[in-house]
Amino acid sequence: MISSEVTTGPSAARTGVLIVGAGPTGLTLACELARRGTAVRIIEKSPEFHSGSRGKTLNPRSLEVFESLGILPALLAHGRTDLLLRKYRDGRVVTDTDPFAVLGPTPAAPYVRGLFIAQWLVEEILRTRLAEWGVTVELGTELTGLDQTEESVIATTAAGERMAAEYLVGCDGGRSTIRKSLPVAFDGRTEDGRLMILGDVEAEGLSRDYWHQWLDEDGAILLCPLGERSFQLQALAERDELGQPVAPSLESFQRIFDRHSGMPDIRLANPTWISTFRVNERMADRYRVGRVLLAGDAAHVHSIAGGLGMNTGVQDAFNLGWKLAMVVAGAARPALLDTYEEERLPIAAWTLDTSGERWRGVQRSVKEAGRGTEDVIRPETLALGLGYRWSSLALELDGRGSEGGAVGGEGARGERATDDGLLRAGDRAPDAPCLGAGGTVTRLFDLFARPHFTLLGFGESTVGVLRATEAQYGDTVRPCLIADIAEGLSDHEGHARRAYGVTGDAVVLVRPDGHVALIAPADATRAVLDYLGTLRS
Template identity: 45%
Template sequence: MTVVIAGAGPTGITLACELARRGIACRVLDQAPRLFEGSRGKGISPRTQEVFSDLGVLDRMLADGMPFPKFRLYAGHDVVSEQTVSELLGVQPLRRSPELPYPETLLLPQWRTDEILYERLRELGGQVEFGTEVTGFDQDEDGVTVHTSAGPIRASHLIGCDGGRSRLRKALGVGFAGETLETERTIIGDARVDGLEGVFCHMFTKAGDIGERFSLWSMPGGEYYQFVATMPTERTPELTLDAMNRLLRERSGRDDLHLHGLRWISLYRVNVRMVDRYRVGRVLLAGDAAHVHSGASGQGMNTSVQDAYNLGWKLAAVLCGAPEELLDTYETERMPVAANVLGVSTRLHRLNFQRSTEPVAVHQLDVSYRGGPLAVDDRRTPGRLRAGDRAPDGLLDDGTRLFDVFRGTHFTLLAFGRRPDADFGSGVRVHRAAKSEGYDVDGDALVLVRPDGYVGVICDRVETVREYLERVSGTA
């Protein structure tokens, strides 16, 4: 029986890739006639780059993207300041190291991210059924009947990746608590610009008042810029090219800049909301369908992709015989992450591009599932690396990169000290490991890394590893 995924954005296609490379049949449905055409979610965090590396698409993204530009603030024609993302957030920039191969946020328009992910899905044998709307569903103990504009589909599970206005979320009747900032609206779009030089996030103001700005983001390739302007609800202009040029002249105090070739434009209000449940029986929610927030932190697409990455291997495992309870850990692990992201994005939204006096981390490398149901660490004295943490990159004794060892659908057992004399089955690959900076373990320690690159177990007993594998895969 197939899995049905509603929504062909980054969340839905990432999930489809995760299932497809595990041999799980799935159908991706989207009511739109084609992939999204705008640049909306343009920042790919260091942690999401690691996810995309595992999926086999990062090289394409690095080739087409560029490092995050500096923020340049203008007062009329004068440049007031230039700041890096790290300076704006009050944090030290990350440095490349054997444990951290991708320290910088990558700038890539969402339309290109979607294209690359879809290319990968097609390589894995999958497709998106465009122009097909999910209109409802009925579920029972054995599956879900998904009602669509093209007819009913019988599925094992239905995953709602259908965005902030999710029809599936509303049909499930789950809570979606939070707030809506009714006093302001944000216009965002893509256009060509005449009269602009330099690769920056150009923030134009008439007299240095950052609250009255018109931002033009340089994008890879240089042909299009993303424009962003926030304003009081009662002053929102028409969504036309002429209106955007008038707003640019009004806010910048300049007449030498001109927008043309409008590709995409949208108006949105900021919602800060999240569901109280990620799963109701055989129907699950992921991405913006489960949590929405300000785009100020650039966390939306990254959090959504990592929802899919967490859910994918678990859903595949359950469909291959793992205990059904494994799906409950998706909500347990991802809900606190979403709550934290909502807090970070709201704080940065209120800062309104003013320099933060307290450090704010947005790389998501520190996301951890410590203390959760899938984190087992039985050492008497835990080290810096704990079960539930992201497994760092590094090198094996023969020079092989750990991320290359992790890449794929399997579990990885790193054996520090002597290699265990045990067979854990085809779903686990065992590697002898030397001491490395990222793995502060002692003696004959065993570190089991999950398929999504998080440490599941740190222990010194083979039996502990076997018991864990029984819980998450149904095999020992």
Template identity: 40%
Template sequence: MSQVLVTGAGPTGLAAACGLLRRGVAVRVIDKADGPATTSRANFLHARGSEVLERLGALGDLPDRSVRAMSITTYLGDRPVMHIRFGDPQMQTAAPPMVISQAEVEAALRARLTELGGQIEWDTELVGLHQSNDGVLATTDSGAQHQTDWLIGCDGAGSATRKLADIGFPGVKLSERFLLADVALDWDLDRSGTTGWIHPAGMLGVMPMPGGMWRVIAYDPDGPSDKPSDAEMLSRLERILPERTGRRVQITDVGWLSTFRVHRRLADTYRRSRVFLAGDAAHTHAPFGGQGMLTGLGDAENLAWKLATVIGGHAEPALLDTYESERRPLATEVLRSTSAVTKVNVAQHGFGRFLRDRILVPVMNLAWIQRKITYQTSQLWVSYRRGPLAERSLPWQRPRPGDRVAGVSGEQLRGGWALLSGERALLDVATHRLGPDVQMLDDPVDGDALLVRPDGHLAWRGTDAASLDDWLRRALSTGTVR
């Protein structure tokens, strides 16, 4: 019997499993696929995602193997009309944004899972679950049954976990077909950034990938086949690339070809008693802005430390309600922003094209707008200060409870909590409530001690041990301090 069953061995499921194993929780991971995916799928990880991997001990040499394509240049015809740069130094992070395939991120997480004593059971699909007050009885496609205390569904947009838990997944379709490909291209385009073209037939974007490949994405609503074969997709790309870029280009190798349509969906709830949803099982949206894998990793980290704290006996189950309270509003914001970008990208007629080409493009060249966009997509702005675990604070204080704390590394957190203080009395209170996983860092801020959560967000700030004890008592017993 495991304490937690994780369905799905993608980035979200692997990150959740690693976070739990690092805190001493027994985890079982199953996936219906017959082995690891080899296609790239998502291919950009923003700085916050790198921070999550670093805290899990899974970042490794991914930055060295990634491509640093830290700009986007957009053309209208043969004229460059917009240029955006990423990696703003004001973001206050040492973790780099990376152009790296999802397959490489998953491989790094699998290696970390193995280091922590975990393993993946491939070719094993969840087909039934029954909940009781004591746990979840899960049934797999082989007919085997497994008793577990908790179940986390990280099994994608078609999540069997979500369906079996009877959780609704409402949404709408936002676009017709896009072509997606990883290909080698013979042309003279600069590989230092992403390039896009606004074209009457549909947008086209290309991004350099490791190994000399290019990621190509092209809106293709008028393609001749609803479900094209690889040969048909390749033929379409061979026509679309020179037509929309105005450049001589030849496809010399093909790594992966696919299609997708953009749907926006959000689960009615992230929790049904002892069953949780995370990643694409809880929310799906457009790939523009690289928010999918990033948001899933954040879900996994948030849920893992809370579940481990409950399983370890340091908190009541009420703490687990804060997972949805903190993460679902973020997903709502991501769905809103990516939906807006999708509508702009697919605009082909009338007012939509005028708004994009003549108004939005010039505005996007403004320096302060570009800083806002890059900061927004990085998710370094994410804060839980309006959530149930954040006490109200003075508006001029930085960081405020719930905010991300810059400068505290994963090595300093070591999978647990960090106390930035030189006061032994505060450490005694923290370890009494939280157990030994509290690292003391003699680095208070503006005279205040800071208690930093395992996910790098500020839990509490102050100077008084009694105040800290009161915050921990309320947070860990009721899941709210407001």
């Protein structure tokens, strides 16, 4: 438990942001801050990097996040999008299913398939990228004291080092000691009836083209290929004669496999990671207490159904990173950080509801031939439709021939409202290919990947607002004219206008995390300048 008292000693080493926990959430946040020039330290209690596969799927929205960070090619080179789900019953194959077969990429959403990749590898790729910005993870560094002043957070480590930071972010997992040191409730429930076991094993002779799933009346075992040799094993724990769970081991893995698979020639070997878990559905009631914030599993935990855990943490970090960077740089008022909780806490509530619903659905259907885990892969679990229409940062004016005003109400549990299908302020900003000078293709995602707001001007009449915005906020906003003139991008196939629902001339302000901030008429210079001004004052 972290003490709230700070030990006396030398002056604390000061940084902009101190991140506690070097999993995918903490590393994504550190990358977001480092690439914006924010002074950041990231510490990890463990003396060595985690090696287990744990979370094993990145959803399409996380792939977009990682494309912005410049690591998508490395992830795609080490992961897979082509795995089939192979179901067995009584030792026989009953179905081979491609859970993403009904989905196809579009210019607005180039990634629609999940990427199967071990979490330890995601972390390694993130650490490599972070090191390119001059930041490395400080292993074996445990916080034992934490206090806040009006200007900073003071943390003390087990080794006696004192660290001062303008802000501290707890990314230290479901058992977060940072969260436990704060006046934050972590309410929810634990499913007591089922103890799950996990492990990374080798299975020589088992095809690596399938996620193998043996389902019987008395249980199940799943083996998903990850990396070059390993499979992630999932199963219900064995029970002894008294009904108590048996500690997982290679021997218990083999017994469960033999009982369900009907493949006596397959021997499991080389268990590099073994773990257990019970399904917890809990979330923090606050994400910010003064200068301390929570993200990832420290803020919410839920079932594994839908593969939303690692992804929700990554997307927490993407939402928080630009806001922290602007506040620390003095480019935004501290109140901007309140919008992190305003936007992400409802997403956590939606995630718990969705994941829990999928988990209970799988328990009901998993014994039916051809059904089971593929039921958890639905369009909503891709996270492309999640947005923040209720946010105070979402402003919509009459820019496309429809009535507007501040956006609120719809989708206040995280799901995208389905009123008219039109893109709204708060939604994820779509991609689209355009043509630049010399006929080179420029994707909108290429523009959004830069660490700033992007002001899209659809039509020549938006030149005035683009120039005025750049003149006043050129350090924060980059303008982009979409019009068939020399200085503009050509929407040669109309994909950009269709994706943004623009038929006439209009401006769309896109946040650094790729969500729509504002939609306004072509001459709404004052509205755009006022919006950006409210971030600073």
